[in-house]
Amino acid sequence: MTEKTCAVCDDKLDANAIEVKIGTHVVEVCCEECAQKLREASAKGHEQRAV
Numbered sequence: 001m002t003e004k005t006c007a008v009c010d011d012k013l014d015a016n017a018i019e020v021k022i023g024t025h026v027v028e029v030c031c032e033e034c035a036q037k038l039r040e041a042s043a044k045g046h047e048q049r050a051v
Contacts, residue, residue, distance in 0.1 A: 004017070004028060006028070006029045006030040006031075006034055007027045007028065007029055007034075007038060008029050008030075008034035008037050008038055009029075009030065009034055011030045012030075013028055013029075013030055014030075016030075017029065017030060018030075018031065018032065018034075018035045020035045020038050020039065022038065022039075022042045023042070
């Protein structure tokens with residue numbers, strides 16, 4: 001069985017993983033700090049594509 005890891009920091013995910021929706025994808029992260037980093041990176045990516 002493959003262990004799931006955080007999409008931001010690559011730490012192992014446990015039962016407290018947070019799901020973050022990015023576009024049409026749902027990504028799991030280990031904590032609220034990583035969730036916020038992912039949201040910020042996604043928003044920044046959308047801004048760059050809009051220019």
